[in-house]
Amino acid sequence: MVQPLNTLTETASQTAGPYVHIGCTPNFVGIEGIYDEDLGLVPFPKDEPGEHITITGTIQDGTGTVLRDVLVESWQCNAEGKFGPGSRGFARMPSDLTTGIWTLNTVKPAGVGKQSPHIALWIVARGINIGLQTRIYFEGDDHSADPLLTRLEHQSRVETLIAKKTGDNSYQFDIRLQGEGETVFLDL
Amino acid sequence: MTLIPRNRGGHPVAYAPGYKSSVARSPKLALISGSATPSEQTGPVFGHDLLGELDSNLILNFTGEPAIGERIIVHGRVLDENARPVPGALVEVWQANAGGRYRHKKDGYLAPLDPNFGGCGRTITGEDGSYEFLTIRPGAYPWPNGPNDWRPMHIHFSVFGHSFGQRLITQMYFEGDPLIPLCPIIKTIPDQSAVDRLIAPLDMSRAMPLDCLAYKFDIVLRGSRQTMFENKMEGL
Numbered sequence: 476m477v478q479p480l481n482t483l484t485e486t487a488s489q490t491a492g493p494y495v496h497i498g499c500t501p502n503f504v505g506i507e508g509i510y511d512e513d514l515g516l517v518p519f520p521k522d523e524p525g526e527h528i529t530i531t532g533t534i535q536d537g538t539g540t541v542l543r544d545v546l547v548e549s550w551q552c553n554a555e556g557k558f559g560p561g562s563r564g565f566a567r568m569p570s571d572l573t574t575g576i577w578t579l580n581t582v583k584p585a586g587v588g589k590q591s592p593h594i595a596l597w598i599v600a601r602g603i604n605i606g607l608q609t610r611i612y613f614e615g616d617d618h619s620a621d622p623l624l625t626r627l628e629h630q631s632r633v634e635t636l637i638a639k640k641t642g643d644n645s646y647q648f649d650i651r652l653q654g655e656g657e658t659v660f661l662d663l
Numbered sequence: 664m665t666l667i668p669r670n671r672g673g674h675p676v677a678y679a680p681g682y683k684s685s686v687a688r689s690p691k692l693a694l695i696s697g698s699a700t701p702s703e704q705t706g707p708v709f710g711h712d713l714l715g716e717l718d719s720n721l722i723l724n725f726t727g728e729p730a731i732g733e734r735i736i737v738h739g740r741v742l743d744e745n746a747r748p749v750p751g752a753l754v755e756v757w758q759a760n761a762g763g764r765y766r767h768k769k770d771g772y773l774a775p776l777d778p779n780f781g782g783c784g785r786t787i788t789g790e791d792g793s794y795e796f797l798t799i800r801p802g803a804y805p806w807p808n809g810p811n812d813w814r815p816m817h818i819h820f821s822v823f824g825h826s827f828g829q830r831l832i833t834q835m836y837f838e839g840d841p842l843i844p845l846c847p848i849i850k851t852i853p854d855q856s857a858v859d860r861l862i863a864p865l866d867m868s869r870a871m872p873l874d875c876l877a878y879k880f881d882i883v884l885r886g887s888r889q890t891m892f893e894n895k896m897e898g899l
Contacts (some may be wrong), residue, residue, distance in 0.1 A: 483744050483883045487857040488674050489834040490682075490848060491819065494765045498757025498783045498819055506766055506781050509724050510715065514755075515707075537687040544769075550706060550827040558705040565707035587701050595702040597830050602684030604675035604851045606830060608694075610702070623697060632692075652688050662669060662694035663703045663828060 488606065491599035495546050500569045515567030518549065518581045523563075525554025525582035530611060530638055530646045533575050534598065537653030541575035545600040549579055549611075551593075556585035583613065591621040593636075598650070608661040611648050614640045623661075632659050665888045666699040666828045667744055675851035682847045683808050703828030704887075709753040711787055718785050721758070721798035725781035732761030732777075732799025734875035737835070737863070740792040741822060744886030748792025752884075755785040755821040756796060763802030763814075772804055797875070803842055815842035815849070824884040835880045838864045 496504040500513040534542045547568040552558045568577040584592045591612055598607040610623070614637050618624045624633050635658045638646035650658045677689035717724040722734065737756075741749040759765050759782065762774030766782050780799070788794045798818070805813050817834045824830075836843050843849060843862065852858050860883075869877035 481746060482886070483742060483746050484673050484857070484860070485670065485744060485885055486831060486833055486883045487852050487854075487861060488831060489819075489861070490675075490685075490851075491821075491832045492834075493769060494757065494767045495819070495821075495832075497765060497767060497781075498755050498821055501757075501781065501783050504767060506725075506783065508726075509781050509783060510718070510785075514709075514713075537689075537691075540687070542688070548830070550702065552701070558701060559708065562707035562709055590700060590702075593702065595827055597827065599832055600688065602682070602686075602688035604677055604679060604682070604685055604689070605671075606832060607690070608703075608828075623695070623700075626697075627695060653691050657690060657692050659692075660690050660694050662671070662696040663666075663699045 488604060490601060490604050491546065493544050493601040495544075495599060496569055499546055500567060503569050513567065515548065515562070515565050518551065518564050518566040518579070519553065523553065523582050526644065528581060528583050528644045528646060530579045530581070530648055531576055532648040532650060533577070534570065534650040534652065542600055543570055543572055543575040545570045545575070545577070545598060547577050548597045549581070550595045551581065551584040552587060554582050554585055556587050589620045589622055591616050591618045591624065607652075608663060609650065609658055610636055610661065612637045613646060614638060627659065635659050666704055666826060667886050667888050668696070669885060673854055673857040676853065679851035682851050685851065699828050704826045706823060706825060706827040706829070708751065709787060709823065713753075714785065714787060719796050721756075721780070721782070721784045721796060724784060726779045728779045730760065730777050730780035730799050734797070735800050736795060736797055736869055736871070736875055736877040737818060737880060738793065738795040738866075738869055738877060739863075739880040739882060741788045741794065741824070741882045741884060742792055743824070743884050747886070748788070748790070749824050749884055750788055750790045750792055751825075752788040752792070753785065753823040754788065754794050755783070756798075756818050757783045758798065758801040758818045759804060761799050761802050763804030774802065774804070800837070803840070808847055812847055813842050813845070815840040815846050820880075820882065822882055822884065829884040831882070831884060833882070834861065836862045837878060838862055
């Protein structure tokens with residue numbers, strides 16, 4: 476026998492299920508009056524310094540079907556590379572119940588260390604047994620020193636992490652859960 | 664402080680054919696592993712000013728009139744893998760009503776809605792990591808998966824620790840529910856001990872005489888490694 480480590484094991488994940496919005500964005504699905512507003516409606520106030528951008532996207536399953544019951548959370552630093560304070564930098568985006576499009580109105584984050592500017596995403600839905608981590612990087616940035624992007628074995632997959640510029644302040648970031656063009660998911 | 668890498672052996676597998684929705688929604692390629700960076704090691708902090716007076720009381724928080732069902736306290740602590748309490752953690756819950764029906768336009772189950780039950784609640788853990796909800800025991804219900812699959816009674820939990828890399832959503836089950844071993848969603852977890860840790864025991868020490876029963880559900884989040892010899896990975 477050896478000494479016990481006395482550590483605990485992380486609680487197992489379970490799917491967020493089809494009704495995740497009841498718990499996480501109740502006002503969005505018409506359950507009003509319990510919380511004044513849903514958590515994470517906007518990551519930053521309107522007067523936050525930096526480049527204000529809009530990122531839109533969809534999430535497709537392995538058959539190419541767009542998910543309409545998904546919840547995306549984002550976390551990022553501000554334009555000066557600072558995280559917080561409080562919940563500043565956090566957003567919660569339910570996909571549109573009809574179109575499946577999710578929208579993030581935010582400021583473009585600064586790069587931190589050698590990392591290129593990016594936004595961390597966490598994706599949960601029915602059929603996803605443990606939340607999926609991924610990142611949004613931005614077209615037009617120099618990614619040549621980013622530690623994560625440069626060490627991907629399959630360099631052809633880097634583009635799945637880079638939002639496409641669609642206008643002066645707008646980007647598109649579509650996520651593919653499975654199959655051709657499968658998005659890179661992370662275990663960080 | 665560096666987040667301890669996630670031990671995925673204690674989690675469900677992504678592709679679990681018995682749970683049909685996972686078949687087309689599970690990544691097939693390997694996850695890309697690496698050390699957590701500031702994006703994973705920091706996270707939003709929610710203050711107690713977020714909370715309304717009845718946020719953790721699902722019996723009363725929808726209309727102010729009591730919901731129908733068996734009154735229960737659900738309580739526990741949020742800890743990390745080093746067995747330290749996680750204070751200030753936002754815990755959100757959602758559940759079906761006593762008949763097994765969710766307040767959602769996509770839920771068309773025969774059981775009626777309860778006009779006084781919304782189905783969500785939230786709280787923030789205290790200094791010792793403790794939390795408590797007052798709610799009603801949710802009903803079991805059938806769902807379209809196999810020809811006759813039923814969900815055991817359960818409460819969904821969403822937990823924010825101190826960093827975005829600790830983010831967790833899970834489900835709490837109830838001691839003694841005979842539907843637990845039959846559930847295709849629970850069977851996505853290969854490790855039986857991990858399943859056992861999702862089952863809340865009856866806790867008569869917290870039950871209130873002539874009022875309500877109690878169940879205890881502790882939640883463990885990823886911990887941080889603390890060492891005097893902290894190195895940075897090459898290139899980070």
